[in-house]
Amino acid sequence: MLTKGPRGTKDVLPEEVRIWVHLENEFRKVCANFGYEEIRTPTFEHTELFQRGVGETTDIVEKEMYTFIDKGGRSITLKPEGTAPVVRAYLEHNLYSKPQPVKLFYITPGFRYERPQAGRLREFHQFGIEVFGADSPAVDAEVISLAMFFLEELGLKNLELTLNSIGCPTCRQQYRDKIQLFFKNKIEELCETCKSRLDRNPMRILDCKNKNCKSALQGAPKMLDNLCEECKEHFELVQERLKDIGYSFEINPNIVRGLDYYTKTVFEIISNELGAQNTICGGGRYDGLIEECGGPSTPGIGFGMGIERLILTLESQGIDIQLPNPFDVFIATIGADAEREAFKILYRLRKSGISADMDYLGRSIKSQMKYADKYNAKYTLILGDDELKQGLITVKNMTTGSQGKKGLDELIEYIKGNLEKQKS
Ligand code: ATP
Numbered sequence: 001m002l003t004k005g006p007r008g009t010k011d012v013l014p015e016e017v018r019i020w021v022h023l024e025n026e027f028r029k030v031c032a033n034f035g036y037e038e039i040r041t042p043t044f045e046h047t048e049l050f051q052r053g054v055g056e057t058t059d060i061v062e063k064e065m066y067t068f069i070d071k072g073g074r075s076i077t078l079k080p081e082g083t084a085p086v087v088r089a090y091l092e093h094n095l096y097s098k099p100q101p102v103k104l105f106y107i108t109p110g111f112r113y114e115r116p117q118a119g120r121l122r123e124f125h126q127f128g129i130e131v132f133g134a135d136s137p138a139v140d141a142e143v144i145s146l147a148m149f150f151l152e153e154l155g156l157k158n159l160e161l162t163l164n165s166i167g168c169p170t171c172r173q174q175y176r177d178k179i180q181l182f183f184k185n186k187i188e189e190l191c192e193t194c195k196s197r198l199d200r201n202p203m204r205i206l207d208c209k210n211k212n213c214k215s216a217l218q219g220a221p222k223m224l225d226n227l228c229e230e231c232k233e234h235f236e237l238v239q240e241r242l243k244d245i246g247y248s249f250e251i252n253p254n255i256v257r258g259l260d261y262y263t264k265t266v267f268e269i270i271s272n273e274l275g276a277q278n279t280i281c282g283g284g285r286y287d288g289l290i291e292e293c294g295g296p297s298t299p300g301i302g303f304g305m306g307i308e309r310l311i312l313t314l315e316s317q318g319i320d321i322q323l324p325n326p327f328d329v330f331i332a333t334i335g336a337d338a339e340r341e342a343f344k345i346l347y348r349l350r351k352s353g354i355s356a357d358m359d360y361l362g363r364s365i366k367s368q369m370k371y372a373d374k375y376n377a378k379y380t381l382i383l384g385d386d387e388l389k390q391g392l393i394t395v396k397n398m399t400t401g402s403q404g405k406k407g408l409d410e411l412i413e414y415i416k417g418n419l420e421k422q423k424s
């Protein structure tokens, strides 16, 4: 127990953290380009927020939440997704009285009690965005294109963008009745979960992964054929806007998304390299959610993108992310006097903005050089008796192998200049 983390959790070790930081920086950059600002919400919320905001009949609320009673007797839940907390913050801080739309992004952990497997954890992480206060189909296209643009910027290929519209409460109610009737005649073909969905949430049967349920779907009425005029026009305009900026997509009438509050556009971005857990990003419009949470009627739309799945996809596509070294300069020393002097030089280098390190283990000069090489140091400084006497330092360029002696002031300028040149 003491040496093993809880099931479904994952340590991110330094080498991988560098990838995470890179992705976070890129996501922040893309969001800034699109005019989105960052929001951070707490790790836990009142359980009621998710019951209301995700929906009582969803898998998340029915079986996956980490819920506990705190010492004050309140029911608390670790956030299973990012949207409901952002909606809560939007309402709590009257963000609806600011100029609309309010465009937000976040990077958050999420907690779901699921069966862990590749691409499915109990603590996972998401990039997400939400837009409040704009019902224009252009906003749907903006949200979708932000996700696609970010993934393409990272170098991902063969992404499948799939869209659907699940209508509004008016047209969906009629459709819901139709689909209920359709599956009532096929109830024996459905899995146990879908049998119980039939009454409470029949649309979820459409995206059940079970083989029998999939084949029971044949000939089922499609939401797209049952949209009201407004929803139909909205969906057509979303597609038009996406085409205008060069995105192609497939329509998949079986995407319904897990959360109850979605309306109109829903979408998923799929990478077929991922196997069963192949959805990197899922999102949609939720024009009823804010009202459901006690706010004024306000349209909303957003997406959540699984960071762990994103990293798996990058790996499986062999995309090599150029990562910074832990340090650019290493100081190798010979003898106690040199070590003492090196510690001062190390501090000066760091204060000048140069990432640097030195040996603390009293290793031989040979193994110090090896260590510097292993961590891809760009320069190794060598400090021994000769250098100390001369007041100079030997500088070895680890890329070219050339070396020479320099005074300390000169050395700092020299390294700084060269590192900057390499970066630009
Ligand atoms: P799935 O179909 O895989 O169960 P979902 O519909 O439950 O996904 P959303 O609630 O839409 O997922 O979350 C958005 C994204 O977050 C998913 O597309 C996925 O990339 C990621 N995600 C969701 N649940 C997990 C999890 N348990 N572990 C890792 N990533 C997850």
Ligand code: MG
Pocket (backbone or CB within 6 Å): 059, 258
């Ligand atoms: Mg799920």
